[in-house]
Amino acid sequence: MTSATRLGEEANAGAQASRRGRRSETVVLFVVANQMFAVAADSVHEIRSTDSIAGAANEIDHPELPKVRHTIERSGHTYYVVNACMHFGLPVTRPSLVMILRRFRAALLVDRIDRMAEISGVYPLPHAFMGDERRWYRGLAYLDDSVIPVVEPRGFLTPQEFQRLDLAQKEAARREAEAAVQA
């Protein structure tokens, strides 16, 4: 047996072993600045057009978190709306949809939904990736000959960022109440 064959077999064995650890799941494929991403379908609560929720959105200003400019109220909860372009460092586009996440007080501005798809599993992000992407992604999916990052919903806002936004939100509400009293 040649070394090349052995290496090939080792590579295949490794690939099979890593495949065994994966399970199929349904994802929503969405597009931001011409880049496709996937998110687990059960992480998405609802998807609305930006026009349809414009009336329910409130502005929030936090200079350290320019990716969050709005909040929306849904079912008695305040969701922070994250601009996905700014989050991923992509060219800023005009998003047309808001993806409201489940189990998490965040919503995501995206350009469009491509489709729902079944993926055979999520490959772990290679260790070579060491930056913020380790927080952004659960891993990678291989679908239709393309590698698509599978986003981690908790990666859009850290607990510290939530804390800062909650404080800014309270402060804005207090100022609004004071202005109302003065009026």
Place this chain on the structure above:
Amino acid sequence: MSSIGIVGEAGRENSFVLLQIGHRRVALPAAQVAELAPPVRLHTFPHKTPLLAGVIVRRGRIVPVIDTEPVLGGKSPLSHRFYLIAHREIGGANELGAIPVNGECELANGEVQPPAMDRPAYVAGTLAVGEDSVDVLNLDAFSTHSSAEASR
């Protein structure tokens, strides 16, 4: 040289694969080399790690592609003839990494001399090949190589 030729010789001690990356000729220990792959599609997605161009899919595995251009010069990772896939150790884990290679690869034998003090971390040493002296790459160091160092 075929990929089988390279891999078949990979077990030899003091054996190195000489690569042409951009305008630079560099060497890599042959034992680290897994295979020489065709220029399959490079998949890119947003990330913040310097010196990574994206990933390729090879033998059912997702292999990160090292962007050598800022360090070694040459053209973009999109214009190359092969990917040289090698083993790397990152954060205690062993995984494959690919380097876009735009020239011929050949085997060479020799003793590695330690690098000069001022050489960057990605240079593990120097190898005398005929009258030339080529840098032996330390692929593991590419993962920690900062952008500032890359411009040196």
